[in-house]
Amino acid sequence: MAANLSSEAWLKRLVAFDTTSANSNLALIEDVAGYLDRFGVHAHLVHNDEGDKANLYATIGPDDRGGVVLSGHSDVVPVTGQPWRTDPFALHAAEGKLYGRGTADMKGFIACVLAAVPALVERGLATPVHIALSYDEEVGCVGVRRLLDMIRAELPRPAAVIVGEPTGMRVVNAHKGISVQTTTVTGRDGHSSAPERGVSAIAYSAEIIRFLAGLARELASKGGADPRFEPPGTTLNVGTIWGGTAVNIIARECSFRWEFRSIPDADPAAVLARFDAFVAAEILPRMRAVHPDATVVTEIRAGSPALRAEPDSAAEALARRLTGANESHAAAFVCEAGLFRQAGIPAVVCGPGEISEAHQPNEFIARDQLAACDAFLARLVDYVAG
Numbered sequence: 001m002a003a004n005l006s007s008e009a010w011l012k013r014l015v016a017f018d019t020t021s022a023n024s025n026l027a028l029i030e031d032v033a034g035y036l037d038r039f040g041v042h043a044h045l046v047h048n049d050e051g052d053k054a055n056l057y058a059t060i061g062p063d064d065r066g067g068v069v070l071s072g073h074s075d076v077v078p079v080t081g082q083p084w085r086t087d088p089f090a091l092h093a094a095e096g097k098l099y100g101r102g103t104a105d106m107k108g109f110i111a112c113v114l115a116a117v118p119a120l121v122e123r124g125l126a127t128p129v130h131i132a133l134s135y136d137e138e139v140g141c142v143g144v145r146r147l148l149d150m151i152r153a154e155l156p157r158p159a160a161v162i163v164g165e166p167t168g169m170r171v172v173n174a175h176k177g178i179s180v181q182t183t184t185v186t187g188r189d190g191h192s193s194a195p196e197r198g199v200s201a202i203a204y205s206a207e208i209i210r211f212l213a214g215l216a217r218e219l220a221s222k223g224g225a226d227p228r229f230e231p232p233g234t235t236l237n238v239g240t241i242w243g244g245t246a247v248n249i250i251a252r253e254c255s256f257r258w259e260f261r262s263i264p265d266a267d268p269a270a271v272l273a274r275f276d277a278f279v280a281a282e283i284l285p286r287m288r289a290v291h292p293d294a295t296v297v298t299e300i301r302a303g304s305p306a307l308r309a310e311p312d313s314a315a316e317a318l319a320r321r322l323t324g325a326n327e328s329h330a331a332a333f334v335c336e337a338g339l340f341r342q343a344g345i346p347a348v349v350c351g352p353g354e355i356s357e358a359h360q361p362n363e364f365i366a367r368d369q370l371a372a373c374d375a376f377l378a379r380l381v382d383y384v385a386g
């Protein structure tokens with residue numbers, strides 16, 4: 001591999017790795033680790049239990065002090081069923097745009113960081129720069145938690161982290177949190193000609209989902225929402241549902257997966273408490289009047305905290321200095337910045353591309369966004385070189 005690749009050349013290389021969250025990311029991580037090794041930069045790999053995925057953490061500059069973390073996730077969302085006009089895992093350029101899965105979310109940022117490595121190494125840094133790449137961000141910010149455990153246990157605490165999610169290079173100092181649940185309703189099956197003898201899990205699931213729809217409307221109209229976010233309040237969505245076996249059988253089991261995204265000042269536990277109270281008072285008594293063993297079980301599958309704005313933090317001060325921005329923004333999406341802040345590391349979000357392109361067929365990043373991120377990182381090099 002050539003030592004000095006441009007950010008676009010790196011993006012082409014990164015997009016070619018199919019790191020859909022269901023797949024291993026090791027080929028990409030090992031490729032990056034090998035590249036860093038050519039510059040004498042050692043990469044720590046933190047694997048999952050199965051050993052088929054890994055986080056990467058590498059330090060350029062002195063390793064006995066904190067510094068600036070440049071953080072990105074290596075996984076991407078699936079392309080299955082999407083009408084792509086080109087191969088999603090082969091970078092395609094047209095009219096100033098670079099198409100491919102992960103170009104905006106968020107291999108564009110990673111490409112710019114890797115392209116900046118030669119300059120970072122050559123300058124002899126006074127303040128270290130840490131490169132952090134995680135796995136399974138798209139399925140609940142899973143992998144970075146192990147990375148944070150390693151940092152807390154073994155390494156100096158960084159002074160600031162810049163998470164390069166696509167913000168159009170705007171500084172984002174707040175994002176929403178998320179909680180993802182699966183609710184399974186278990187009733188009693190039977191012949192559909194005698195519905196009074198069974199307990200339809202589908203029918204009761206429908207009632208619970210109707211309650212969630214009402215709760216979503218209430219949360220959307222509730223006072224105290226944060227106008228910096230769009231939409232300004234906590235949102236709720238039921239994403240998938242499955243159950244039943246045949247049209248003439250009363251459904252014994254039905255499951256649905258739902259999520260809510262809360263603003264930083266909201267209490268996520270309050271939403272779950274409202275849900276549990278409704279099920280306990282309105283659903284289970286009627287189900288168990290027919291079938292005492294009927295159940296409604298809700299399992300929290302994933303969750304990640306919101307990022308609360310800290311205008312005076314080291315991370316925001318640095319990001320504003322590097323961008324020249326006079327204001328910061330809030331984002332409705334969820335990312336790993338909230339987890340970094342929860343671990344005691346000041347965090348902001350700032351990266352190339354637009355979130356509106358993320359997860360879409362024919363995802364793209366504009367070339368001028370890569371250029372803007374390259375310039376941002378060049379200013380960072382000057383800053384940390386002292």
